[in-house]
Amino acid sequence: MCEGDCKGAAKGRPNMKPVYPKAGSYPDFAKLVDRENAQVDRRVFTDEQVYQAELRQIFARSWLFLAHESQIPNPGDFVRTSMGEDDVIVVRQRDGSVNAFLNSCPHRGNRVCMVDAGKKARGFICNYHGWSFGIDGALRGTDGKVYEKDETFEKAQIGLTPVAQVDSYKGLIFGTFDPDAVSLLEFFGDFTYYLDIMLDNDEGGTEFIGGAIKSEIDCNWKFPAENFVGDILHAFWTHQSGAQAILGGGVDLGKRYDELAFQASIYGHGIETNLDKVGNTRTLGYPDLVDYAFELSEKAKDRLGELRARAIGAVSSCTVFPNFSFLPGQNTFRVWHPRGPGKIELVVWTLVNKNAPDHIKEQYRKGVMMTFSPGGVFEMDDGENWEYSTRVNQGFVTRQQPLHYALGIESADMERDLPGHIHKGSLNDANQRLFYTRWAEFMEHDNWTDLQNGATAAPKKTATAAE
Amino acid sequence: MMIELCPSAEIAEGEIKRVDVEGLPAVAIARHEGALYVFPDRCPHADESLAEGWLEDGRVICGVHFAEFDLDTGEVHNPPVGCPNLSFFKCEDRDGTVFALLTGDNANV
Numbered sequence: 001m002c003e004g005d006c007k008g009a010a011k012g013r014p015n016m017k018p019v020y021p022k023a024g025s026y027p028d029f030a031k032l033v034d035r036e037n038a039q040v041d042r043r044v045f046t047d048e049q050v051y052q053a054e055l056r057q058i059f060a061r062s063w064l065f066l067a068h069e070s071q072i073p074n075p076g077d078f079v080r081t082s083m084g085e086d087d088v089i090v091v092r093q094r095d096g097s098v099n100a101f102l103n104s105c106p107h108r109g110n111r112v113c114m115v116d117a118g119k120k121a122r123g124f125i126c127n128y129h130g131w132s133f134g135i136d137g138a139l140r141g142t143d144g145k146v147y148e149k150d151e152t153f154e155k156a157q158i159g160l161t162p163v164a165q166v167d168s169y170k171g172l173i174f175g176t177f178d179p180d181a182v183s184l185l186e187f188f189g190d191f192t193y194y195l196d197i198m199l200d201n202d203e204g205g206t207e208f209i210g211g212a213i214k215s216e217i218d219c220n221w222k223f224p225a226e227n228f229v230g231d232i233l234h235a236f237w238t239h240q241s242g243a244q245a246i247l248g249g250g251v252d253l254g255k256r257y258d259e260l261a262f263q264a265s266i267y268g269h270g271i272e273t274n275l276d277k278v279g280n281t282r283t284l285g286y287p288d289l290v291d292y293a294f295e296l297s298e299k300a301k302d303r304l305g306e307l308r309a310r311a312i313g314a315v316s317s318c319t320v321f322p323n324f325s326f327l328p329g330q331n332t333f334r335v336w337h338p339r340g341p342g343k344i345e346l347v348v349w350t351l352v353n354k355n356a357p358d359h360i361k362e363q364y365r366k367g368v369m370m371t372f373s374p375g376g377v378f379e380m381d382d383g384e385n386w387e388y389s390t391r392v393n394q395g396f397v398t399r400q401q402p403l404h405y406a407l408g409i410e411s412a413d414m415e416r417d418l419p420g421h422i423h424k425g426s427l428n429d430a431n432q433r434l435f436y437t438r439w440a441e442f443m444e445h446d447n448w449t450d451l452q453n454g455a456t457a458a459p460k461k462t463a464t465a466a467e
Numbered sequence: 468m469m470i471e472l473c474p475s476a477e478i479a480e481g482e483i484k485r486v487d488v489e490g491l492p493a494v495a496i497a498r499h500e501g502a503l504y505v506f507p508d509r510c511p512h513a514d515e516s517l518a519e520g521w522l523e524d525g526r527v528i529c530g531v532h533f534a535e536f537d538l539d540t541g542e543v544h545n546p547p548v549g550c551p552n553l554s555f556f557k558c559e560d561r562d563g564t565v566f567a568l569l570t571g572d573n574a575n576v
């Protein structure tokens with residue numbers, strides 16, 4: 001800045017280029033995950049410094065879910081969301097591509113977009129001094145015929161900060177703040193094999209229906225993320241009464257559990273599934289949906305093969321690292337946005353196949369609302385557990401105590417020819433251990449070469465291909 | 468005096484084009500349902516370029532704060548506070564060239 005004694009107009013003009021923060025390395029935090037002994041230190045759920053490191057190492061670098069293509073079909077259509085705690089606008093451009101920008105005016109920082117979503121926006125005008133930005137993020141103009149008279153004002157280099165990379169996979173749009181991040185496909189690794197169970201089980205693709213449901217839960221974001229990555233164990237106790245009410249019986253993982261059920265993990269993304277065809281779909285309470293899922297499973301064998309076709313409606317759950325989760329069969333998709341170490345904002349959508357009949361879409365929408373919304377039978381069960389798992393650690397002595405993540409430490413399945421780390425049985429802590437291992441990799445490494453070649457990368461399977 | 472601006476073929480249907488005129492402020496030329504409209508390339512609200520805006524339902528939309536001006540009367544809609552109406556210059560398409568009366572009072576067509 002020009003402090004008074006500088007002469008000449010060119011001096012001291014602000015550099016308004018976007019800033020993409022560099023990652024650091026936090027080996028001490030990485031050690032909070034003890035792989036040897038299958039334990040996680042409770043500080044990862046409560047410590048403010050750990051949380052700030054997560055924002056830097058994980059949320060400023062990972063590919064994060066932004067929106068479904070179907071939410072913003074036309075130029076100017078937009079949704080507002082978060083990447084970590086950063087407020088972001090995701091908007092369809094005139095050329096059909098999607099861009100995302102920080103929702104903060106480069107003048108004094110005010111939000112430029114106040115609403116959750118909108119159609120055909122012409123641009124975004126900041127409420128404070130009237131700076132106006134196009135849907136391409138560029139500063140279009142200002143207010144009051146003031147800046148025009150100031151010859152030093154360089155409008156062309158001012159704009160909303162673009163999210164460094166935006167890309168989509170089969171309808172789902174993701175973004176990362178890291179210009180050096182590997183591509184979205186590399187970030188997924190072979191995990192797309194499992195994502196396709198929901199995203200590619202029918203020709204015509206998928207869409208979100210019925211808007212979003214938002215709520216807050218006073219828990220650390222990793223409790224729900226680890227729950228969806230591989231904790232079907234809790235369903236037997238936590239969800240028993242809900243299941244009883246809807247199904248007239250308990251949670252059932254299918255007769256062929258021992259033979260079929262497994263967990264798979266790549267780069268911390270994980271899915272657990274029982275391959276029982278319709279166990280999840282059944283809990284929505286509509287017989288028509290069960291029929292639909294059975295038929296779909298039959299039809300999808302051509303696209304996905306026998307195994308993945310069985311997973312479409314099965315008792316199963318999935319998290320894409322770090323905080324995007326969904327339930328196959330129940331079709332609820334959600335992001336656990338961190339809001340400090342002890343709070344999340346949860347946003348939930350319902351995904352359906354575009355080609356599904358209207359009454360089926362409607363039953364999915366209602367079914368999800370009755371089960372996995374703030375007032376839903378199952379969501380309520382979960383929230384309270386995660387809140388107390390978080391809150392108890394305010395106790396100084398409590399938070400020194402060890403936690404147990406050791407179910408199935410010797411259950412690795414080397415035989416099954418599936419992508420990633422495979423473990424036998426869905427009742428297992430394996431995916432959760434790998435989720436925290438990925439977390440530790442992000443804490444430790446400041447570069448993508450190390451990030452993509454650590455313990456969570458898919459193991460090289462040597463023998464299987466030859467046989 | 469009518470001043471020559473540009474070949475009328477350069478103004479496509481539904482588009483606005485900026486034309487610089489020596490010694491005078493730049494003008495914008497728009498074509499809507501075949502007809503040509505010439506007006507200052509300066510939004511009456513805060514002086515921003517209207518050629519960088521667009522046409523929508525028979526109105527010029529300013530791309531900055533989204534004031535909308537009727538193409539026939541210049542009447543402003545959705546005005547930011549204090550935004551006056553837009554004035555148009557008399558114009559003609561003479562054998563494929565756009566001419567407009569840029570001096571004297573602006574006259575709404």
Ligand code: FES
Nearest residue numbers: 105107108126129
């Ligand atoms: S803070 Fe946005 S215009 Fe001033």
Ligand code: FES
Nearest residue numbers: 510512513529532
């Ligand atoms: S400059 Fe045109 S509406 Fe403000």
Ligand SMILES: [Fe+2]
Nearest residue numbers: 238239378382
């Ligand atoms: Fe649950």
